[in-house]
Amino acid sequence: MEGLRGIPSVDVLAESLDPSVPRAYRVEAARAAQQWARNALRSGEPADPSVVRERARMVLGRLRTPSLRPAINATGVVLHTGLGRARWAREASRAAFEATASHAVLEVDPDTGSRGDRQAHVEAHLRALVGCEAAFVVNNCAAAVLLVLSALARDREVVLSRGQMVEIGGSFRMPEIVQSSGCRLVEVGCTNKTRVSDYERALGPNTAALLRCHPSNFAIVGFSEEPDPRMLRELADRHGVLLVEDMGSGCLADLSRLGLPKVETMRDVASWAHIATASGDKLLGGPQAGIVFGERRWVDRARSHPLARAVRPDKATLSALEATLRLYREGRETEIPTLRYLARGELELKRLARRLARRIGPTATVERAESEVGGGSLPGVSLPTWVVGVASGDPQAVAQRLRLGEPPVFCRIRGEKVLLDPRTMEEDELGVAAAAVIEAVAREGADG
Numbered sequence: 001m002e003g004l005r006g007i008p009s010v011d012v013l014a015e016s017l018d019p020s021v022p023r024a025y026r027v028e029a030a031r032a033a034q035q036w037a038r039n040a041l042r043s044g045e046p047a048d049p050s051v052v053r054e055r056a057r058m059v060l061g062r063l064r065t066p067s068l069r070p071a072i073n074a075t076g077v078v079l080h081t082g083l084g085r086a087r088w089a090r091e092a093s094r095a096a097f098e099a100t101a102s103h104a105v106l107e108v109d110p111d112t113g114s115r116g117d118r119q120a121h122v123e124a125h126l127r128a129l130v131g132c133e134a135a136f137v138v139n140n141c142a143a144a145v146l147l148v149l150s151a152l153a154r155d156r157e158v159v160l161s162r163g164q165m166v167e168i169g170g171s172f173r174m175p176e177i178v179q180s181s182g183c184r185l186v187e188v189g190c191t192n193k194t195r196v197s198d199y200e201r202a203l204g205p206n207t208a209a210l211l212r213c214h215p216s217n218f219a220i221v222g223f224s225e226e227p228d229p230r231m232l233r234e235l236a237d238r239h240g241v242l243l244v245e246d247m248g249s250g251c252l253a254d255l256s257r258l259g260l261p262k263v264e265t266m267r268d269v270a271s272w273a274h275i276a277t278a279s280g281d282k283l284l285g286g287p288q289a290g291i292v293f294g295e296r297r298w299v300d301r302a303r304s305h306p307l308a309r310a311v312r313p314d315k316a317t318l319s320a321l322e323a324t325l326r327l328y329r330e331g332r333e334t335e336i337p338t339l340r341y342l343a344r345g346e347l348e349l350k351r352l353a354r355r356l357a358r359r360i361g362p363t364a365t366v367e368r369a370e371s372e373v374g375g376g377s378l379p380g381v382s383l384p385t386w387v388v389g390v391a392s393g394d395p396q397a398v399a400q401r402l403r404l405g406e407p408p409v410f411c412r413i414r415g416e417k418v419l420l421d422p423r424t425m426e427e428d429e430l431g432v433a434a435a436a437v438i439e440a441v442a443r444e445g446a447d448g
C-alpha cells in the first residue's frame with residue numbers, strides 16, 4: 001500500500017464535492033476517482049490529490065446527467081441503430097408522453113368499463129393501411145418472428161432459401177431464430193439463386209411453412225434470382241403449408257414518390273403472405289415494435305400463443321405507434337422524420353449545409369457526400385447529400401470531443417475532416433452543432 005499514501009480517502013473526497021448532489025452519487029464518484037488513482041500509481045503515473053479531486057468532479061458530472069439522453073445525429077445515417085434508429089414524430093412523442101404521464105385507457109373499454117384489448121388502439125389503423133385481415137404488435141420484429149414460428153411451425157420444418165439466411169445486428173440470425181422457435185430448418189437453393197422448384201422439392205409431410213426473409217443489410221448483385229412471392233404462395237397453397245414472411249423494415253409508404261427505389265410495402269406482403277412480420281422503427285418511422293399481420297386465422301393463432309404475453313408492448317409503444325399510424329392515415333407522412341429525412345432533396349440539403357457552415361465560420365467547407373439509410377433498410381442505396389467539412393490535424397480527437405459534449409454530437413470522418421451531414425438534423429439543431437464544433441476545434445488549438 002506504499003504508493004497509495006497521499007490519495008484522499010473516500011469520505012474526504014466525497015466531502016470535497018458539491019454538497020447539493022445526493023451523497024450516494026458523491027461517494028460513487030469518490031470511489032471511482034480513488035480506484036483510478038490506485039491504478040495510476042500502480043502503473044507508475046502520478047496521482048496528485050488535486051488531480052484525483054478533479055477526476056471525482058468529472059465522474060460526478062457524468063453521474064448527474066441522465067445516461068440515456070438526446071444526441072445530435074450529424075452522421076447522415078437516417079436509421080442509426082446506435083442513436084436509437086427511427087426518430088419519433090413529434091406527435092408520437094407527445095402521445096407517449098401524455099399516455100404515460102397519467103393513467104390511460106390502455107386495456108379497458110370505456111363503454112362498459114370491462115377489460116378491453118390493448119391492441120385495439122393500433123389494429124384498425126394497421127388493417128386499413130396494410131389491407132390485411134388482422135394485425136397485432138409485439139416488442140420488436142425479432143420477437144414477432146420467434147412468436148409466429150413458435151405458434152405456427154413448432155416441431156415441424158421451415159423452408160428457407162440460402163439467399164435469405166441473414167444475420168441482422170449480430171444476434172439475430174435467421175437459422176438460429178428458426179431453431180429457437182423449435183422448428184427444423186430446411187435450406188434450399190444457392191446463395192445467389194433459388195427457384196420455386198427448389199422449394200417444391202423440399203416440401204414433405206412435416207413441412208409447416210415456406211419462410212421468406214428480407215436480406216435487409218446486404219444486396220446480392222449480378223447473377224441472382226429469388227422466385228416471385230406470388231408463385232411461392234401458390235405453391236404453399238397447393239401443398240397446404242404457410243407462406244410466412246419476415247420483411248424487417250416495415251415500409252408503409254411508396255418510397256418511389258420520395259425518389260427512392262421502390263421497395264415492397266406491408267400492403268404488398270399482405271397480398272401474398274399468410275402471415276408476416278415487420279419492424280416498427282425502421283422505414284415505418286415509429287417506435288421499436290414488431291408488427292404481426294396477415295390472414296385472421298393465422299394472426300389469431302399467433303396472438304393467443306403464450307409467448308405473445310411475454311413480448312407484448314407497453315403503453316408508450318402503443319400510443320407512439322398509434323400516433324405514427326394516424327399520420328400515415330391522414331396523409332401526413334412528411335411529419336415522420338425518417339421519411340422526411342429520406343426525402344430531403346439536394347437543394348434543401350445544400351441550403352442547410354451552407355447555414356451550418358456559416359455558423360461554424362470560414363474554416364468550414366460545403367461538400368458533396370453520400371448519406372446512408374442504415375438500420376437494415378435499403379442496403380446498397382446511398383443518397384446524395386451536402387455536408388459540412390471541418391479540417392483538423394486530428395479529426396478522430398475532434399469527433400471524440402463532439403461525442404463527449406452536451407448534447408453529444410455524432411459525425412463522420414473523411415480524410416482529414418470531420419463531416420456533418422444535415423440530412424438527419426432539424427433546423428434548430430444546426431446552431432447547437434455549430435457551437436459544439438467551434439468549441440471542439442478551439443480545444444484542439446489549446447491542447448496542442
Ligand SMILES: *Cc1c(COP(=O)(O)O)cnc(C)c1O
Nearest residue numbers: 140141142214216247248249279
Ligand atoms: C431488422 C430486422 C429484424 C429485426 O427487427 P427488430 O425490430 O430489430 O427486432 C428481423 N428481420 C429482418 C428481415 C430485419 O430486417
